[in-house]
Amino acid sequence: MPAAVTEAAGARLGVLRDALAGIGTTLDEGTTCVELTRAAVRLAGGAAAVMRRTGQTISGYEAITGDADALPDARWAAAVAREAAVPALGTEPAPWLEYVGGTRPRTALCAPLTSGDDVYGVLVWERSGPPLRRAEGELISLLAERAASHIRHARDYETVNRTAGDLQRALLSEPGRPHPNLDIAIRYLPAGGGVLVGGDWCETVRLHFGRTLLVVGDVMGHGLEAAVDMNAYRSSLRYIASADLPPHRVLRQMDEISSKEAELRPATCLLARVDPGRHQVTLASAGHLPPVLIARDGEATMLPVPVGPPLGTGFGGYESATHPLAAGETLVLFTDGLVERRGEDIDRSLARLSAVRFPVSGGLEDVLDTILGRLDARHAEDDVAALAARSHIRQGFSTDAAST
Structure with a gap:
């Protein structure tokens, strides 16, 4: 393999490693979502946001990085977030759904935030200009997967935190x-x-x-x-x-x-x-x-x-x-x-x-x-x-x- 190709691959790997390390630095779910959208924009440009899912409740666009007006129709993203499911064992579906529409050429996708048996929402990303390359989509999907794991930990921590706090307040009140x-x-x-x-x-x-x-x-x-x-x-x-x-x-x-x-x-x-x-x-x-x-x-x-x-x-x-x-x-x-x-x-x-x-x-x-x-x-x-x-x-x- 030519040295230039090897060097370029190493540089991309270093960028990806830094992006992954910058996601989940705290046990706060909101902070993790902000870190995710910032990492996605740094890697692929454009704009990004998160729609969080709790049960069947879907939030609006949150943790927006970039131009909010450039993001695709929120109704499409909400539908994806509501219907997203964890892939069945042995299946390999596409890790994202692309969006086509609007008045100007653009590429958009929804990458589900899945960890274990749970779906925590979707990462919504958009970019004007050239079509999305598969490698870019896989990278963004990998970021979403990493963020989902940290969101799961954040929600588990919040549950334990709330239970312990309720118990202590009841005992001390x-x-x-x-x-x-x-x-x-x-x-x-x-x-x-x-x-x-x-x-x-x-x-x-x-x-x-x-x-x-x-x-x-x-x-x-x-x-x-x-x-x-x-x-x-x-x-x-x-x-x-x-x-x-x-x-x-x-x-x-x-x-x-x-x-x-x-x-x-x-x-x-x-x-x-x-x-x-x-x-x-x-x-x-x-x-x-x-x-x-x-x-x-x-x-x-x-x-x-x-x-x-x-x-x-x-x-x-x-x-x-x-x-x-x-x-x-x-x-x-x-x-x-x-x-x-x-x-x-x-x-x-x-x-x-x-x-x-x-x-x-x-x-x-x-x-x-x-x-x-x-x-x-x-x-x-x-x-x-x-x-x-x-x-x-x-x-x-x-x-x-x-x-x-």
Whole structure:
């Protein structure tokens, strides 16, 4: 083969390789369609657009590259998109349909966006001038095939993303009802600002005598599986906490139950039983970071708590610690995504949180805004869940009533 021919073939292969590499750079379907039409126009000139198909619903021209007025009759393209089917096994139909019509000589085609057993629409391409060569049609069809594969992945990702997000929102939307003597605010931020969630969660459980159990937990891992396991831990917590056991015994029973579920992922958990009547909080931790206490003057300190092993290990060994909690003071429970930074010692991370000073007259939402802002939580590498609580004594409620 002559060297010039070999060199030309190599150049065309390089152009095709670059075009294919530029399609599907993200998991966003719209972006993939734009990349497809741009690649088609770079390879063959003219104009290109996509008509997407979802079920039997066909979109109009989208992701247009080039002169939109030069594209063929949209009714023809819509009909092709609606009737396109995946080729039967063993058949080799033409990979595109050519269009003839209009007031000036031109070449147009529809290349179905097929992947597996699904059709996601068509790539519509048009060019004035010389007829379409078969090699050009095969290249454009190859681009459409590559884009369809990425569109399939994008739609699968969106489905999982939406399912996980719906599950997490349902679980976080109603974390329980604390007693009226306790104000609560909760925030949840997925890592990277996305929707796909992990196993971070918050909960509040009403107990007897005006006490409320506050809970924050973190199942190891991310995504739908972690969210499902989080639901299992949350259900277990609600059931066990209804018996009004001390926090360390709640953790002990949760650990016993979860350790018998082989497929359940380990989780950290922090319990805080707030007793406004006695002005105190009792803490117990299963491998979780301690809470921060914000005094009425805005100064923050970490409350020490005995740390036992994560839930699901079956080791047990949990203890409780009780601290004063005056009316008007704010207790904040959080998951490690709030403070942990890659390559940084955890003590330094917690010291950064303790160094934050808070407005004296701020509400709970202001407290969370300050924490998330000062620690740049929206750019955290892990999911962040935070629960802020502040007790106050209602008129007619007394310490004697709480101790009855």
